[in-house]
Amino acid sequence: MERGEEAQALMAALARGERAALARLIALYGPGVQRFIAAQLGSRSEAEDIAQEVFLRVWAQAGRYDPAKGAVSSWIWRIALNLCIDRRRRLGWRRFLGLEAAPETADEAPDAEAVLDGRQRLAQTRAALARLPERQRAALLLRAAGGLATAEIAAALGVSPGAAEQLLVRGRAGLRAQLGPGSREEEKG
Structure with missing residues (x-):
């Protein structure tokens, strides 16, 4: 079974409440999503948290996924991108208000x-x-x-x-x- 077809079947199972389908989706897309988020936000620990949020949303919104609108992968990546955008906005606003220090540079x-x-x-x-x-x-x-x-x-x-x-x-x-x-x-x- 092709990756896209497998993802479609997993989304249908997830919409029926089958938790094992979520674990398989995480195995298929989790590592790439986490790398993408880490690159977007510049923080590996934040990437882990945001990646978990991505798949929590996949779980919660599985019934809303519409295969006619695009591939499962595109839907998941869009969720990840939106969460990154939201996180950067929140961090920028908090820094502007002085509520959070700017990130420190890596030890060089x-x-x-x-x-x-x-x-x-x-x-x-x-x-x-x-x-x-x-x-x-x-x-x-x-x-x-x-x-x-x-x-x-x-x-x-x-x-x-x-x-x-x-x-x-x-x-x-x-x-x-x-x-x-x-x-x-x-x-x-």
């Missing part, structure tokens, strides 16, 4: 020069990603962290496949421009 005291170089390149790539327009960043992260195809990215972002491809092209070009000539980081991030 590595033991080896190669580790330092890798961390610096990763930090540059993350900073470059953060400077991209939100939809370009989301499209790139859905591709890189989620492994989604262009059609799935389009469905998750609510745009046409052509528009999703343009977001990917512009996002990659933006990363290349920020990271300098010869950089291949945009394909990793």
Whole structure:
């Protein structure tokens, strides 16, 4: 059974209240969703919490899923993206009000020069990603962290496949421009 067909069957089972279906959906999509959220929010621990919220919503709203409107994967990725957007908005507002400190930077005291170089390149790539327009960043992260195809990215972002491809092209070009000539980081991030 193809992954998409399996996901459809699992959603039908979930709508009937079969809890085992949720565990299988988490196995299918959980790791990619968690990587995507971590890349979006910059925090692995927050990614775990938000990923749990994604699948709680999948469980609670399983009966509302409509296969005619798109694939299960697109529906799940859209929930994840919306939760990331909500979380960033809440954090931004709390920081603006002075209720929460800005995140601290990672410890950059590595033991080896190669580790330092890798961390610096990763930090540059993350900073470059953060400077991209939100939809370009989301499209790139859905591709890189989620492994989604262009059609799935389009469905998750609510745009046409052509528009999703343009977001990917512009996002990659933006990363290349920020990271300098010869950089291949945009394909990793």
